[in-house]
Amino acid sequence: MDSKVIFSAITQNSRFSQWFPGLAGLLQYQRDWLKDDLRAALSVTAVALPVAIAYAQLTGVNAVAGLYACILPMLAYALFGTSKQLIVGPDAATCAVIAAVVTPLAGGDAVRQWQLVMTMTLLTGFWCLLASRFSFGVLAEFLSKPILIGLLNGVAITIIVGQVANICGFTYTDRYLLERLYHSVEYLQLTHLPTLGVALVTLGIFLLCRWLSPQWPAAMVAIAGATLLSWLLNVAHYGVDVVGETKSGIPEFQSPVFDLGLIRELVMPALNLAMVSFISMMLTARSFAAKNGYDIDADKEFRALGIANIAAAISQGFAISGADSRTAVNDANGGKSQLVSVFSALMILLVVLFFTAPLQFIPAPALGIVLVIASLSLIDFHAVWSLRKRDNGAFTLATITLFAVLFIGIIPGITLAVLLGLFQFIRLVMRPSDQLLGISQKGILRSLDKTDKAKPIPGILIYRFNSPLTYFNAVYFKRQLLHRITEQETPVECVVVDAVSCFSHMDISVMSMIDELQKQLRKQGVNLILAGRKRELIKWCEMAGIKTGGEGRLTIRSDLTMAVRMHQNYKQALQQGIAPQLRRSEDPDQALTHAIL
Structure with missing residues (x-):
């Protein structure tokens, strides 16, 4: 050979x-x-x-x-x-x-x-x-x-x-x-x-x-x-x-x-x-x-x-x-x-x-x-x-x-x-940087900064935490997010968290913190949405005993754009008077989509 x-x-x-x-x-x-x-x-x-x-x-x-x-x-x-x-x-x-x-x-x-x-x-x-x-x-x-x-x-x-x-x-x-x-x-x-x-x-x-x-x-x-x-x-x-x-x-x-x-x-x-x-x-x-x-x-x-x-x-x-x-x-x-x-x-x-x-x-x-x-x-x-x-x-x-x-x-x-x-x-993991996202003139989600290339979406706070969430920075995440909400000049109706950047693994302490945060925000009339890693998050929520996908429950979307659009659709449904039907539906997301269409 x-x-x-x-x-x-x-x-x-x-x-x-x-x-x-x-x-x-x-x-x-x-x-x-x-x-x-x-x-x-x-x-x-x-x-x-x-x-x-x-x-x-x-x-x-x-x-x-x-x-x-x-x-x-x-x-x-x-x-x-x-x-x-x-x-x-x-x-x-x-x-x-x-x-x-x-x-x-x-x-x-x-x-x-x-x-x-x-x-x-x-x-x-x-x-x-x-x-x-x-x-x-x-x-x-x-x-x-x-x-x-x-x-x-x-x-x-x-x-x-x-x-x-x-x-x-x-x-x-x-x-x-x-x-x-x-x-x-x-x-x-x-x-x-x-x-x-x-x-x-x-x-x-x-x-x-x-x-x-x-x-x-x-x-x-x-x-x-x-x-x-x-x-x-x-x-x-x-x-x-x-x-x-x-x-x-x-x-x-x-x-x-x-x-x-x-x-x-x-x-x-x-x-x-x-x-x-x-x-x-x-x-x-x-x-x-x-x-x-x-x-x-x-x-x-x-x-x-x-x-x-x-x-x-x-x-x-x-x-x-x-x-x-x-x-x-x-x-x-x-x-x-x-x-x-x-x-x-x-x-x-x-x-x-x-x-x-x-x-x-x-x-x-x-x-x-x-x-x-x-x-x-x-x-x-x-x-x-x-x-x-x-x-x-x-x-x-x-x-x-x-x-x-x-x-x-x-x-x-x-x-x-x-x-x-x-x-x-x-120190970098425990106290990482964070940022808010807005929408540009071309309709693209990007970081809010001093250049004014992006504007915040009224009523929606999009939050990105630049570190994997784990037990030793979960409290800091919660504190920073609540602080960001109180900083806003206009009332916040919905908080969308970019889950891709911070949810890298299952941590029971993190999931417990998310459950507490969701309940606390719900009492304030604020809806919490996790955007990205949908399959993993649903699985982790089931393991942690957190209910998802319904009225008063944690909402999980496939990505940031979908999370923003679905929330805006929900507000539109409220204005059209069809929100009660959504609350009684077994699948609110599917009912919402059909109602808007």
Whole structure:
């Protein structure tokens, strides 16, 4: 059988495409893409190598673990991811979170640190898979952009301050940022000049490379230059910290930590890490998907992130996320498919197998410079300040999150950010906007506003509540509706509620409130009509014991237009003196229609 026919049959299999969207895309690969993908993979690898090694130092594990955290995760995402451009790998924010959680628990034991890092990575992957199983991809919108801006700015500042110790050659005795800043003068007096000199040389090489050609992998060139200097001058002899011995080849198996007490300490931080990693990844993936004209699936991305993190843990690596800088490099070099990740992973694998010997000479201050440069790309104070002019509430959220990360630490700051996102959502649901509708000159129902494009219908108040009705906003709905009625200059004879916008599910508290509201309005001579979702509402009313469809009962119509017309017809029937016949009819709506016709 022709291979094209086989590939077509495989890719058209819905179950296969559901589980392996990336592989399904690769099976439709076009040969013309190969040159662009190879060029993009070389560029991505050039950027990924120094950054991965630097992030390993930030996480507190051996440099080679940073490379391990690239290989299998990139291959896994190429199979399970839905983005064609996204590159996964170590990320500044995720590494900072892991270090903040694991380092105090490890107690200075390097092996235990590595095992705890793997354990937390495994838990992060588990949370991602669980979220995907229950279709929690909607969490991509959970942390609002202002909260994420504040969070990333705070994390970046924390990383930069932490790396000052590596750049200057001293060790912090204080754990928290504020204490470190308070004693900064004392710390700077401990600066080790050879260490600072290596850092400045690395920075100089980086800046020179950028000046000569912005297209060159400046970070890789700077690390290579600093490593060569370290080897030639034997800077370790002068007290400069270097990476040290790095084993080549496939990593030896280390089992994660299964101490129940320690795992208990990691469960919630891993959940926070999963959420932040996913949201950060989705922002990157969606922006490049929109640029290149395709869509991504949030739930499948959650699953892909979970599998990639589990792959990282299995291969002795650490938690990963979407890498915005490497994704941008991929896109800028014309990467067309997930094959860029495959090629880049294989290139990094070659380094791990045969070229790890030079890694032992990489100076710690050089890695500190790379981390500071990478963290500077996360800082965007302009974005925070611009929120002040556009949305003061968003500015407040971003500022609170930023200072929370700085003052109380990364993990509590992330927890606060999650809570802020939750409270923001609850506030919007509990106290949503509402509006009144009127009729335009063309006879179309639309919102009443200051433009006077629509006019209210005399005697009829059409009300729209812009949130699903549930038990915790039902009282607010009732209060707002009654307030709207009292605001009207002319007496209200009929209230029409747009049921499409607010009745999304059966809630016995909501139905009880509607029954009470209908009876209260009836005593005031006001008829209550629910318009839209007629079948569901009739069913829900029956379940709640609410009578519908007759004199003194709750009225339900199929849509807003029908509700308005039927009420106007009823008023016309009153004027024609046929209303008593309607009241005695078993089906008032049908009798009304026949009477008018």
